[in-house]
Amino acid sequence: ILNVEQSPQSLHVQEGDSTNFTCSFPSSNFYALHWYRWETAKSPEALFVMTLNGDEKKKGRISATLNTKEGYSYLYIKGSQPEDSATYLCAFYRAGGTSYGKLTFGQGTILTVHP
Amino acid sequence: DTGVSQNPRHKITKRGQNVTFRCDPISEHNRLYWYRQTLGQGPEFLTYFQNEAQLEKSRLLSDRFSAERPKGSFSTLEIQRTEQGDSAMYLCASSLPARGVSSYEQYFGPGTRLTVT
Numbered sequence: 476i477l478n479v480e481q482s483p484q485s486l487h488v489q490e491g492d493s494t495n496f497t498c499s500f501p502s503s504n505f506y507a508l509h510w511y512r513w514e515t516a517k518s519p520e521a522l523f524v525m526t527l528n529g530d531e532k533k534k535g536r537i538s539a540t541l542n543t544k545e546g547y548s549y550l551y552i553k554g555s556q557p558e559d560s561a562t563y564l565c566a567f568y569r570a571g572g573t574s575y576g577k578l579t580f581g582q583g584t585i586l587t588v589h590p
Numbered sequence: 591d592t593g594v595s596q597n598p599r600h601k602i603t604k605r606g607q608n609v610t611f612r613c614d615p616i617s618e619h620n621r622l623y624w625y626r627q628t629l630g631q632g633p634e635f636l637t638y639f640q641n642e643a644q645l646e647k648s649r650l651l652s653d654r655f656s657a658e659r660p661k662g663s664f665s666t667l668e669i670q671r672t673e674q675g676d677s678a679m680y681l682c683a684s685s686l687p688a689r690g691v692s693s694y695e696q697y698f699g700p701g702t703r704l705t706v707t
Contacts, residue, residue, distance in 0.1 A: 479632070507694045518593065519633075519681070519698040526694070564632055568694060575646050576685060577623060578696065580632030 477501055479567045481581035488555050489589050495551045496584040498565030502546035506570035509578060510539055510550055514561045522550075522563075555588040562586070592616060594699035596682050602705045603672055610668045611702045615684030622665050623696060624657055626650065627679040636680075639665060672706045679703050 480499045488494050500508060507526045513519040523532045528543040536553045552559055562585050566578035595614045603609050615622050620641050625633035636655070638646040641662035651657075654672075659665040669676055680703075683696040 481632075509694070509696075511698075516700070518700045521695050521697070524694050566632075575638045575640070576621060576694065576696070577635040577638055577646065578625075578633075580625075580634070582630065582632045 477567060477569060477579045479565060479579050479581040481563075481565055481584050483584060484582065485585040485587070487587045487589065490555060490557060492555050492588075493551065493553045494555055494586065495549050496563055496586075498548045498550070498581055500546050500548070500565070500567040500579075500581075501569075502544060504570045505543045505546075505567075507568040508541055508543075508548050509566040509568065510548070511564040511566065512561045513564060513583070519564060552586075555586070557588045557590050560586055560588045594682060594684055594697050596680075596699035596702050598702055599700060600703050600705075602707065605674060605706055606671055608668065608670045609672055609704065610666055611680055611682075611704075613665045613667070613682030613684075613699060615664070615682070616697055617663075618686065619684035619697070620662065620687050621685045622659060623683045623685075624665070624667055625681040625683065627681060627701075628677075633679075633681055636667075669704075672704075674706050677704055677706045 510522040511519040525541040530541040538551045541548045562583040564583045566580045622639040624636040627633040639659040654670045657667045679701045681701045683698045685696045
């Protein structure tokens with residue numbers, strides 16, 4: 476059984492605050508780590524696909540880092556805006572066997588940004 | 591809109607009824623996944639198609655569940671004799687053929703929310 480854990484489960488911040496979330500995953504058989512943003516009534520939207528230890532990726536005010544040796548990834552949001560309110564999901568893609576690219580998700584972090 | 595589409599978006603059904611959901615993936619994507627998300631959990635893998643072949647099924651997929659992708663394009667997920675525990679969001683995702691980093695990315699539809707009363 477693969478355990479992908481995210482923390483915190485929920486977070487309330489004020490507009491303008493910077494925030495970060497954690498995703499921990501198995502450090503063995505690593506292939507890729509995905510971050511998704513899921514707004515209510517919309518499709519989950521891919522933010523990053525990270526594959527290399529030490530990877531850092533950035534999209535606007537959102538960035539992510541990856542440590543495959545210790546099995547964690549951080550997602551950072553700088554200067555949060557109300558439109559950043561969403562559930563942030565990380566998903567682990569395991570190498571080898573017959574995984575066929577299926578993703579194992581964490582339970583998500585629900586971010587609410589208050590104006 | 592050329593993204594992944596799912597129909598219906600919402601379905602309310604009585605226990606014991608059968609329901610069927612449809613997923614239309616992005617046209618050039620040959621890989622298609624079904625996931626289920628229950629309250630407070632992340633999405634969980636149900637099944638995977640490569641073209642029309644169903645290559646993997648989760649143990650979560652009981653005998654009451656069946657999925658098809660008859661021509662390697664759209665897919666259907668049917669639940670027979672629904673139970674209250676089937677209430678969940680059913681998500682479909684598709685991705686490109688497996689080559690290179692770009693193929694790792696899965697594109698999701700908006701989901702079908704099933705409520706069994």
